[in-house]
Amino acid sequence: MKNKLYIIKIGGALIDDEELLNEFLEQFSEIKEKKILVHGGGKLATTLADKLGVEQKMVNGRRITDKDTLDIVAMVYAGGINKNIVAKLQHKKCKAIGFSGADANLIKAKKREHSEIDFGFVGDIEKKSVNRKLISKLIKLKLVPVFSAITHDKKGNLFNTNADTIASVIAQALSEKYDVELLYCFDKEGVLEDVNNSESIIKNISEGKFSVLKNEGKLHKGILPKLENALGAVKNNVNKVFLIKESELKNHIENHHAGTEICL
Numbered sequence: 001m002k003n004k005l006y007i008i009k010i011g012g013a014l015i016d017d018e019e020l021l022n023e024f025l026e027q028f029s030e031i032k033e034k035k036i037l038v039h040g041g042g043k044l045a046t047t048l049a050d051k052l053g054v055e056q057k058m059v060n061g062r063r064i065t066d067k068d069t070l071d072i073v074a075m076v077y078a079g080g081i082n083k084n085i086v087a088k089l090q091h092k093k094c095k096a097i098g099f100s101g102a103d104a105n106l107i108k109a110k111k112r113e114h115s116e117i118d119f120g121f122v123g124d125i126e127k128k129s130v131n132r133k134l135i136s137k138l139i140k141l142k143l144v145p146v147f148s149a150i151t152h153d154k155k156g157n158l159f160n161t162n163a164d165t166i167a168s169v170i171a172q173a174l175s176e177k178y179d180v181e182l183l184y185c186f187d188k189e190g191v192l193e194d195v196n197n198s199e200s201i202i203k204n205i206s207e208g209k210f211s212v213l214k215n216e217g218k219l220h221k222g223i224l225p226k227l228e229n230a231l232g233a234v235k236n237n238v239n240k241v242f243l244i245k246e247s248e249l250k251n252h253i254e255n256h257h258a259g260t261e262i263c264l
Contacts, residue, residue, distance in 0.1 A: 004033040005139070005178035006253075009167035012043035013187045014246050015081055022088065024185070027250040029092035034139050034178065036170060037089075037096070038147045040163035041081045045073045059117060065160040070121040073160045074100075077148040086146055096144045101151030102158060106131045107166065109151035109159045123151045123159025125166065127236060130173035168229035172236040181240040182233050183252070184226050189245045190260035191227070195220050204261050207231055230262040 008028065014020055028037060045063075049056050049072050057064040065073065078100040089096035101107030101123075107130055109123025129151075138145055147170070149163040164184065171182040190201040193213075205213070210227055213219050219227070223243075230241045244252050244259030252258040 002177065002179040005174060005180050006031055006033055006035040006183060007038065007167055007171045007174070007180060008035065008183045008185060008249070009038040009040075009163060010185050010246065011040045011163065012045075014185070015039065015041050015085075016043050020246065021085075024246050024249060025085065025088050025094075026092060027253075029089055029094040030250065031253055036135075036139075036145045036147065036174075037085070038149075038163055038167040038170065039077075039081060039085060040149050041073075041077050044081065045069075045076045048072050048076060059119075063122070063160060064117070065120040065122050067121065070158060070160060074150055074158055077160075078150040082146060082148040089144065089146070094144055095142060096146050097138065098146045098148070100148050100158070101125075101161065101166075104131065104134055105152075105154060106134060107147075107151045107161075107169075108154050109161055110153060111157075111159065121157070121159050123153065123161045125151060125161060125169050127169055127172045130170055132173045132177070135170070135174065136177055162225055162229075164225050164229040168233040168238075171233050171238045171241075175237045175239065180238050181242070182230070182238050183249070184230060184241075184243045185246040185249060186226070186243065187246065188243075189248075190243055190258070191219070191223060193218060202260050204263055206263050207235075227262070234262050234264055 046056050054068045082098040086096045086098040109125045112119045112122045112124045149161055151159045151161040171180045174180055189198050193200040233241050241262040242259045248258040
């Protein structure tokens with residue numbers, strides 16, 4: 001029987017709010033099972049870029065990363081945010097250790113190729129990109145890996161990589177060894193049919209239902225990368241995948257009824 005492993009992804013809205021972040025990390029630190037945390041931080045990076053006069057361009061919720069933007073996201077994601085989270089978790093007696101994909105060659109990426117758009121220093125990854133054996137060794141040492149959204153190509157280049165994708169791909173890679181549950185935590189109660197109605201939670205989304213909702217224009221553009229990555233995880237043998245509200249983490253771990261479940 002495989003050991004349980006939670007892989008939990010958080011984003012910029014939570015990271016921006018110190019009080020909410022502390023509350024979330026308290027819940028995260030109390031999870032008794034093996035766990036990994038993956039974080040983004042797009043809002044902080046955008047704020048700093050604005051202050052520095054570095055124009056930001058987004059396509060379908062994904063950031064185009066020129067060299068100046070890469071410097072910013074590397075500082076914000078792998079530096080300030082990652083170490084702040086690790087320090088807070090240490091305070092809560094959680095043996096966290098922070099990483100970018102470049103550290104110990106944990107996540108190797110390749111530059112995104114696109115026929116029409118040059119995404120710059122944006123790296124794409126897949127299941128084989130992840131150093132599964134080394135991450136498993138870290139978990140065996142009772143350490144809690146905390147991944148930022150920075151990867152590398154093993155040629156000296158850093159890449160900005162979507163944190164939702166990192167969480168999904170790590171989950172896929174580790175599902176061979178662990179009973180993985182992937183949780184995307186964000187500021188909504190789940191996937192909402194009406195973004196202005198917190199009670200309009202869609203309890204289950206399959207690939208077919210996703211296509212219908214997308215074609216009908218019922219999905220906010222910001223949720224699309226999460227759902228695409230969540231579906232990718234389910235199709236690659238990740239046992240359970242949910243999108244839940246950040247404050248519902250403990251409730252979900254204990255009762256398994258919060259948010260939206262992604263299924264085949």
